Amino acid sequence: MHATFSYPKYSFIPSEEQRSGTVRRHPVVVIGAGPVGLTAALDFARKGVPVVVLDAEDTVSVGSRAVCYAKRALEVWDRLGVARRMVDKGVVWKIGKVFNGDRMVYQFDLLPEPDHKLPAFINLQQYYLEDFLVTEALKSDLIDLRWLSRVVSARQEADHVALQVETPGGIHTVEAEWVVACDGAKSSVRRMLGLEFQGEVFKDRFLIADVVMTADFPAERWFWFDPPFHRKQSALLHMQPDNVWRLDFQLGWDADPEEEKKPERVIPRVQAMLGADTPFELEWVSVYTFQCRRLERFRHGRILFAGDSAHQVSPFGARGANSGVPDADNLVWKLALVLDGKAPEKLLDSYSDERVAAAKENILNSTRSTDFITPKSEMSRVFRDAVLELAVDQPFARSLVNSGRLSTPTTYADSPLNTPDGDAFAGRMVPGAPATDAPVERDDRSGWLTEALDGRFTVLYAAASDEMGGPVPAKVAEALDTLAAGPLPLAWHAVTERRRGIAGELVDSAGRLRERYDLTPGSVYLIRPDQHIAARWRRFDAAALSAALNRAIGRRATGR
């Protein structure tokens, strides 16, 4: 099918090690060039770590898969220099509407706050997303992308992992100090290690049809319970680029997936939704069953699982790729520091702890949505229908209507890497939270806070008052310069209200940064390479800062 996209075909190029029959040991091998593996590879390259990426196929994701990407994933891709193409090509949206029958019962706005660099959500076919990521990866000398290279076995040794890789040129061995397994929901690495992937399968089937049409529906997410065109089941309509629309019809458990995929079954359903006189063409059709499952832990010795290989959710809420990308974001800086000998190996356990917590949150949300859409018992259906009935006139009931709670980033509230607050702060920027964006000017150019959070540790220092010794007192500047020149990658910025001529200063003329971080003169934030808050204080204290930094890289905090 596919009238709007032609799949790239990447060729298999035998590696030097395969041709010469030598076994090389690489610092990092990423298995799987899906959204998560490619994101990890780009991030390793940014950090100067050479990386081999092995993928069993020779093209991008085929057919109808992910559509919606959330602001947090876009921020990660922005840091890696690829978000612009995605946003330019994608459909930007933030409004969702939920209908029961033909009445709207609920509407949500995903970005109620102005002044963020990136939109709340974009819609983009997964093949475009991967195409853009591959194009970017091919630009880097540090990324060695190998197509038609299927990992068929993995053996852990004391100081490395030995992988057998099957290619058109035969099977050969590749060694890696560390392996990042991003080989998707059916992960063969998971199977090789004999790990359980526990959770539940939902007894329901969904027809996903991507259709091409010119229509004047708005760029919003429309979800129906019991619509007139598809009685007693749910349906979804969502815009993608190239005049492609994602349609989703709930079919029930008894539906025959093969029958339901036939055009003669699909076309009438689509016509009923769009109206008989709306011309369209089928781009792709599939029938899915959804599940919510995860590994108990994401680190197994020298093998780290990320993305769908570690956790799988139903698509309601768009929490798949949107949580796999933050896995990569969380892991790569830690592994880079470990490889560099700057952080202890146990820092990698915090990857598992933090991202398992995120996976639990995503699975909880996804399970609740799926239970609302596909009630598991008669009484659960009675309550669901009662909510929908009440929601028409009763505002309180609208908050219970659950057609998918869309992906939001996880705050690592209980992470051992956080330094708990000693001083009082208002707002959402608690230790463990992802740093929220704000407009700032830098070197007379308008930009964004997230652009300053460039993959290193970052210290923000809110300019002090004159009584405190000028915007950045000499002792503070000296201590921060010393840290920045130290072994850990770190940058610091003064946050000023107007231009003060301080090197690297972020001018917060709109006051958003001060407002969102509850800054007062002299406040300090320590932000991790993955843009999560590590610590904050009302007053600068060099010893406290260096203790927090140690704690954030998994070393016992000293001096406290």
Add this chain to the structure above:
Amino acid sequence: MAKLMTEQRFASPDDVYQLLIDSHRDLTPDQSTRLNAKLILLLANHIGDPEVLAEALRVARQGVE
């Protein structure tokens, strides 16, 4: 922590009981089930406190299985 109030609170208990029963008059069992579900949602929201609700559910479930 708010507590579930289980002491007698009705000025006229028989009137309240009749109100509940009358509201189901002429309904099929399915319709009654629907009414009950909507009523529970309305009252749960009125209570607001999930701890009170959880306590009420616990007491209600006693002896059911």
